[in-house]
Amino acid sequence: MPKILITNDDGIYSRGIRAAIEALRGLGDVYVVAPMFQRSASGRAMTLHRPLRAKRVTINGVKAAYALDGMPVDCVIFALARFGSFDLAISGINLGENMSTEITISGTASAAIEAATHGIPSIAISLEVNREKYKFGAGEEIDFTMAKLFLKKIAKAVLEKGLPKGVDMLNVNIPYDADESTPIEITRLARRMYQPSVEERIDPKGTPYYWIVGTQCPRDVLEPGTDMYAVKVERKVSVTPINIDMTADVDLKYLRGHLGL
Structure with a gap:
């Protein structure tokens, strides 16, 4: 039986991770290791300056699970x-979409990237939510039915056929209103998803503090063929092939001459 790892960044008690377990049942022996707490937007961060604590968790249908x-x-x-x-x-099913080149911020995508660096075919999967407050909850209000369906379909294909040469992982995003007939679009990453800004506020003692906030890029600037266009405009499932070699596709000799090196 294939060995399958499930992780996420929403925490081991998120319903999204339970949904992923249900989706993969019967495809292999499932192991779960996920954060004890919400770790969204943690990117490729690693814990190097203190010891880690692990807690064995009982989850039905898995070989072993740790928080x-x-x-x-x-x-x-x-x-x-x-x-x-x-x-x-598998990293997910995440509460809230992870798209554009900003997936490097995402703990969900970064966990899949980490697995890919070890030669493991990987899938990061995220479910769009229609209310901002759902992104950092446990997913009590969310219907994962369609996300499970598409995860099972894609995971089964990867287990049977592997990933093509030059593809290390897949970044998958499911519209919240997807159904069984929703098409799957193979996409590239949009340039960016959010326009960030810093909001200054004043605490009761008169000292300023700051929130990093972001507004999503308007639909009318989204480029066809990108993950954001597929999900936000066409309401399709987006599957983006990711190569972890981020070396620019440029003639290296030309670059040497261009820079005068």
């Missing part, structure tokens, strides 16, 4: 050390 008081990337590293390599790694 780790670290980051999503820590969870992948811990899982490899504890259980050896895997045939497939």
